[in-house]
Amino acid sequence: xxxxxxxxxxxxxxxxxxxxxxxxxxxxxxxxxxxxxxxxxxxxxxxxxxxxxxxxxxxxxxxxxxxxxxxxxxxxxxxxxxxxxxxxxxxxxxxxxxxxxxxxxxxxxxxxxxxxxxxxxxxxxxxxxxxxxxxxxxxxxxxxxxxxxxxxxxxxxxxxxxxxxxxxxxxxxxxxxxxxxxxxxxxxxxxxxxxxxxxxxxxxxxxxxxxxxxxxxxxxxxxxxxxxxxxxxxxxxxxxxxxxxxxxxxxxxxxxxxxxxxxxxxxxxxxxxxxxxxxxxxxxxxxxxxxxxxxxxxxxxxxxxxxxxxxxxxxxxxxxxxxxxxxxxxxxxxxxxxxxxxxxxxxxxxxxxxxxxxxxxxxxxxxxxxxxxxxxxxxxx
Amino acid sequence: xxxxxxxxxxxxxxxxxxxxxxxxxxxxxxxxxxxxxxxxxxxxxxxxxxxxxxxxxxxxxxxxxxxxxxxxxxxxxxxxxxxxxxxxxxxxxxxxxxxxxxxxxxxxxxxxxxxxxxxxxxxxxxxxxxxxxxxxxxxxxxxxxxxxxxxxxxxxxxxxxxxxxxxxxxxxxxxxxxxxxxxxxxxxxxxxxxxxxxxxxxxxxxxxxxxxxxxxxxxxxxxxxxxxxxxxxxxxxxxxxxxxxxxxxxxxxxxxxxxxxxxxxxxxxxxxxxxxxxxxxxxxxxxxxxxxxxxxx
Numbered sequence: 001x002x003x004x005x006x007x008x009x010x011x012x013x014x015x016x017x018x019x020x021x022x023x024x025x026x027x028x029x030x031x032x033x034x035x036x037x038x039x040x041x042x043x044x045x046x047x048x049x050x051x052x053x054x055x056x057x058x059x060x061x062x063x064x065x066x067x068x069x070x071x072x073x074x075x076x077x078x079x080x081x082x083x084x085x086x087x088x089x090x091x092x093x094x095x096x097x098x099x100x101x102x103x104x105x106x107x108x109x110x111x112x113x114x115x116x117x118x119x120x121x122x123x124x125x126x127x128x129x130x131x132x133x134x135x136x137x138x139x140x141x142x143x144x145x146x147x148x149x150x151x152x153x154x155x156x157x158x159x160x161x162x163x164x165x166x167x168x169x170x171x172x173x174x175x176x177x178x179x180x181x182x183x184x185x186x187x188x189x190x191x192x193x194x195x196x197x198x199x200x201x202x203x204x205x206x207x208x209x210x211x212x213x214x215x216x217x218x219x220x221x222x223x224x225x226x227x228x229x230x231x232x233x234x235x236x237x238x239x240x241x242x243x244x245x246x247x248x249x250x251x252x253x254x255x256x257x258x259x260x261x262x263x264x265x266x267x268x269x270x271x272x273x274x275x276x277x278x279x280x281x282x283x284x285x286x287x288x289x290x291x292x293x294x295x296x297x298x299x300x301x302x303x304x305x306x307x308x309x310x311x312x313x314x315x316x317x318x319x320x321x322x323x324x325x326x327x328x329x330x331x332x333x334x335x336x337x338x339x340x341x342x343x344x345x346x347x348x349x350x351x352x353x354x355x356x357x358x359x360x361x362x363x364x365x366x367x368x369x370x371x372x373x374x375x376x377x378x379x380x381x
Numbered sequence: 382x383x384x385x386x387x388x389x390x391x392x393x394x395x396x397x398x399x400x401x402x403x404x405x406x407x408x409x410x411x412x413x414x415x416x417x418x419x420x421x422x423x424x425x426x427x428x429x430x431x432x433x434x435x436x437x438x439x440x441x442x443x444x445x446x447x448x449x450x451x452x453x454x455x456x457x458x459x460x461x462x463x464x465x466x467x468x469x470x471x472x473x474x475x476x477x478x479x480x481x482x483x484x485x486x487x488x489x490x491x492x493x494x495x496x497x498x499x500x501x502x503x504x505x506x507x508x509x510x511x512x513x514x515x516x517x518x519x520x521x522x523x524x525x526x527x528x529x530x531x532x533x534x535x536x537x538x539x540x541x542x543x544x545x546x547x548x549x550x551x552x553x554x555x556x557x558x559x560x561x562x563x564x565x566x567x568x569x570x571x572x573x574x575x576x577x578x579x580x581x582x583x584x585x586x587x588x589x590x591x592x593x594x595x596x597x598x599x600x601x602x603x604x605x606x607x608x609x610x611x612x613x614x615x616x617x618x619x620x621x622x623x624x625x626x627x628x629x630x631x632x633x634x635x636x637x638x639x640x641x642x643x644x645x646x647x648x649x650x651x652x653x654x655x656x657x658x659x660x661x662x663x664x665x666x667x668x669x670x671x672x673x674x675x676x677x678x
Contacts, residue, residue: 117638124640142640198621200635240538240620243631247617250513255520257538371641372453379623380454 073105074306076313079129081116081203081292082246083267087165087329088133094325095316099309107309115244116203123148123297130301130310133294135203137161138361140295150298163291164317165331168351169204169211171282172252172261172268179259183284184215187260188233195258197248198241199369204290205245208262209375210364211288214357218286228374235378253279264290266330269345273330283347288354435653438646450647455623456632463629464655466540467608470547475601478555479593485556486563500556503549508613515546516618538620543628546614551604558600562593594670602663609656 080088092109100106112119112127116135123129124146134140137155140162144154155162173181179192187194199205209231216230217223240257242248245267252261253271260282268281294314301307316322323333327342339346358364368374439447450456484490485497503511519526519536529536536542566589574584612630619626629652636645 115638117640121637121640198635201631201638241622243616243621243634255516255537256522257520365639369639371636371639371644376455376623 073107074304074309076107076109076130076306076310077112077128078109078131078133078313079112079119079123079127080133081119081135082113082244083264083270084133084292085111085113086270087325087331090329091317091322091325094321095313098316098321099312102312105309109313115201117201128300128304129297130304130306131294131296131314133292135290135292136206136361137291137293138206138365139203140293141361143295143297148297148299149295154295155293157296158294158314159318160334161291162293162295164294164314164322164334165292165326166334167290167292167331168265168287168349169207169262169284169290170265170268170287170347171284172263172271172279173259173282175278175280177280177282181260181282184212184286185219187212188230188237192237192260193239193258194234194237195240195242195248195252195261196238197244199375201243202245202248204264205248206364206369207288207290209368210354210358211262211284211286213368214288214352215284215286217357231374232378235375265332265346269330281347283349286350286352288357289351291353432653435646435649438642439650442643442647446643447647450644451651455627456629456648458624459627459629459632460651460655462540462543462626463609463652466543467547467605470544470551470608471601471605473544473548474551474555474604475597478552478600478604479559479597481552482556482559482563486560500553502553503551504553508550508611509617511549512546512614512617515549515614516542519545519618537618538622538626540619540626542618542620543615543626546618547608547611550611550614551608554603554607555597555600558596558603559593562596566592591670591673595667598663598667598670602660605663606656606660609652609659 078088078092088111092111096107096109112122112129114122116139120132120134120139120142123132123143132140132143140149140154143149144152151157158164160166171181173179179186179189181187181192186192196208197205199209212234213227213231216227220226220230240248240251242251245263248261249263249267249271251257272279272281294317296307296310296314298307301310317326318335320335320338323335323338324341326333327338327345330345332346333339333342354361354364358367366373442450481496481500485493485500516537517523519529519542521527521530521535521537523537526536534541536545570588571584574588575581579587610630612628612634615628616631619628619631621627621631629648633645633648633652636642636648
């Protein structure tokens, strides 16, 4: 009796595999079909609901895809990193206006934001970016090496190392600075939790790492062993390694984890402007000059016939209006005149460049962030 | 004329061992050739070619380098986290998913339709949203985290957190595979078992459970496979500490972020092979449990 139960019930095992061993006769088939329908009275409805969800999803996608193209002229795609959303939202509107005045053509500009490394990979893998505006030169370098940027000295094609705006890093601490954090040296004290993303996956995290290492090098008179030891102790104080800058900010502000967050100066200034009464900015004595770099993606602009407008777009970043917008969004304009105009919003600190201390991105990457390099070793002990 | 004759012959004297071609032609709905062609083309385009690309990308590297890439200490630690926690989460889902399916099919209660719809939510929710929501809930300051942290249970930024996320995304698989089987299950069989003197436990263990095992195994396998590949929700709640709470998909992403495509695909290969092996084992178990069920008759 009980066996007959299992025999009749086993076959319709959710329909994930068809059993070819016993092909039933027509009668059995029809019977099964009928049985199937009566047995799963609400199955079709359930499928219907999923279909509706899927439809809604694709409709939303389709809408999103149409969103950017309201002009009658050409379209530019700017692939950028995370914190530039607000800057480019305003800059793009200004450039569209500028280009219309100059040429009469109404272009439209599409933006793509995300982690800098991931964005560079998207460009390498074929997203048709006309220009890239990424967090670090190393990511643009990767695009160049993939053959999409024609000249190896692309960084000299535009003024100021192709960095129209610059930034640096600062600390965000909780109101009243309860752990009394003043400088990099305080980050390795026992009981201080530091929030910084994973340098393997985040652009700003690499700047954070290098800034801390650079500070330690100076502090210990250039002793690499002591600097390495410092950076190791620093990361032992990191309880959560987020994959990107925005995630780290969420961990610090929303989850209330950690005593200090290391992040872009412009992000922190923006956060404080947005009514951040719970926090204070602490400026370390020494930090790194971060140069987010921009470049024309030659292979794509030539294919799409957008070279003239893409070039004008990048040059416009260096115009008075472009520089003013950069300052307004808390970046440090590369033009000294506008840097002076916004000087009172930037804390006064000494800055070093990656070329001075580490000999450029390629060498820094090999030494610290490659497979099995210093950062990996920290966690193997 | 010919086919009519053939038809008559099969009806008149069914061959005890009919050859394959003839049996196929007896299907009510014609078009085996066409639908099989579509199936193969579709599977090739959507599954086989992308997966083959993974292997081809790896083939550029030598065997030694491949081995080094997939056995470095950090990667091995991530396998343990990913496969270990996924296994736990899938087993948990098998138990609780079964109970949910049972409630939904055996009882009529208010809001049943709503509960039924809720089960699908982990399917529909973007995984990043799930990750954010779960982290907010289970972090030390969250509604649920507050209850656990005083007991010394770290529900976020730990393996426990990964377990929570993987259990969340895997739940619908078990419920939705077990539910239809339960719906089809004849209550009379249970009544018959009872009338023959079997107690409740005996009826459940000897009559109901054997019929459900194949579906449970399917649900378990799907939940497990989904958990092994899950990235979006886990990275928010896991803390991503190398050697401790880093999942293998994150290791792959880390290699990609460093433009190290060969190492990324090498680790992906290992995951692919391991997942395939797991699914194969579960499939065999399922066959075996079905054959046991049938043999008892």
